[in-house]
Each structure stands twice: as structure tokens, then as C-alpha cells.
Amino acid sequence: MVVVAVAGHEMWIPLLLLPWLWLTFVPGPHVAHAIKLTGLRVPKYAILGQSVRLECPYEMEGDELYSVRWYKDGNEFYRFVPRDKPEMQVFPQRGVSVNVHNSSNNHVTLETVKLSTSGKYLCEVSAEAPDFQTVSQHGEMVVVVLPDEDPIITGGKARYQINDYVRVNCTSGRARPAAQLAWYINSELVDPALLRRYPTIVSFPDQLETSILGLEFRVKQKHFRRGDMKLKCLATIHNVYWKSNEESVENDKPQKAPILESRKSGLSSSSSSSSSSVTRADRVHAGNGATGVHQDLDRILLLLCALFSLVLVTSHHR
């Protein structure tokens, strides 16, 4: 059996290697002289006010570089030509502000991005004579306005009884694009049937958007873990913003008086447990004080009795 299996592997390995051998050693168009863009990097999302680095690495494959050009929405804003003096040229375009101290042949840095910086960015690399070959790649970038505040939860109560309705809202801070909201009960994403969707509020004139997502359900025993239920709202904007808010809710059981009493005594004993030795000493001291008062009262009573009998005796004698 073993021998057969090994023999099988020996048959398979050369078969699997065949396509690799073909790609490596059979000449084709992919090994001809050709500029190669090796990893254009235009971030999908940039944050308002921050700077952004666009990268356009390339391999000349034996050719000579003539130029690297960058375009936003079809308009050239940056040119790098090694033969020219200066090598670098910047053309004003709406929403684009190039930091020339941090730009070169294979990257450009855009300073303090604005909403108008969003757009399609294209990098184009050209070769010198005799090939004059030109290659390009592009990517879309969206400028994001982060929310001005964390998501907030409203409408909740501190305690719920079984069969009560929970009706709460989660409201994001003003942002662009609008934050995506999600509700979790005890860290579990809730059933969409429990969600109440409301239209996004667009503020004027900045066009920032506020999202609201409601959660509505009837409380069941299963919602409480050790008498506690956690309601969490998570707000996200693509992969650049991720903030949550959580509220802890107690199970408010209708309880009978004795249970409440025992709970109270339990509480008072636990509150003094941190200084139990002191408390005990206090109690002993208090006990002594009480007996002291008692003894004094006895004496006063005795004295009063004596006085009373004396008065009785003297009045009787008259």
C-alpha cells in the first residue's frame, strides 16, 4: 500500500510542475521589453485634513524612463521628467495640493485633503525612445469626514422586567459618508427584524449626515446574563472609523419584601466588610455604652423611688 502511494506522488509532482516550467522557460510577450507598474497605491479612503501618499512603483525592464505623470479625474497635476530641469512640475487642480518636498518619481504626497480631493487618480509611466511605451493604472479615492462625536444610545431605561419592551435609538455623529450602525445584544448582532430604520438626516450647508438606527424587542429571560443585559451600538465608516457605545441594563425582578430585606442586610454587611475588624470593635464599644446608660437609668429610678417614698412618708406625717 505504502509503496503504491509513494509511486503515485512521484507521478503527480512532475505533472504539477509542468505549467510552472512552461511559464518560466517558454518565451512569451510577458518577458519582452515592457514597463511594469508593480503596485499602484491610491488609498480608497482618506481622512479630511490629513495628508495622503499615492504610490506608483514601476520597473523599466531595460527601458529608459521618460516621464511619470499623475492625473486627477483626467487632469494632469504632477509630472516627473528626469531629463528636465527641474525634474518635477506641479499643475494646479481643484482639491489637489502637492507637497513637493515629499514627492518623487514613484510617489506623490497630497497635503490637507479636502472633500474635493475625492476622485479618480491615474499614474502614467512612459519610456524614452525607441519604445515610447506608456503604461497606466488608476484608483478611486474618497475623502471621509469622521463623525464629530461617538454614537449615542437614547430611550433606554436602567431596569427592565421580563416582557417589557425595549425601545432604543442609536444616533451617530455627523459624518460623511453617513456612518453605518449596528446593534448587538450581549455581543451578538441582532436579528434585522428587531431593527427600526430611519432616514439619514443631512445637515445644511455642510452636507454632513447623521444616521439613526432603532432597536425594538420584548425582553425575555434569555436576554439576561446573571441579571444583566448589554446593549451595544457600533458605528463604522468603511475601514477608517470604528466606534461603539454600550449600555448595561439590569433585570428588575418584582420581589417580595423578605427578599428585599435579606438583600438589604446583605448589602450593609458587604459594605462594612472592608473594615470588619473596626466594625466589630465599634459594636463592642456601642454595647458597653448601652449597658452604661442602662445602669445610670436604674440608679436614677432608684433615687426617684426613694425620693417619692420620702415625700409620701413626710406627707403622711402631716
Ligand SMILES: *[C@@H]1O[C@H](CO)[C@@H](O)[C@H](O)[C@H]1NC(C)=O
Ligand atoms: C513624507 O511622508 C512621510 C509619510 O507619509 C512622512 O513620514 C515624512 O515625515 C514626510 N516628509 C516630509 C519632508 O514631509
Ligand SMILES: *[C@@H]1O[C@H](CO)[C@@H](O)[C@H](O)[C@H]1NC(C)=O
Ligand atoms: C428614534 O428616532 C426616531 C427618528 O428620530 C423617532 O421617531 C423615534 O421616536 C425615536 N425612538 C425612541 C425610542 O427614542
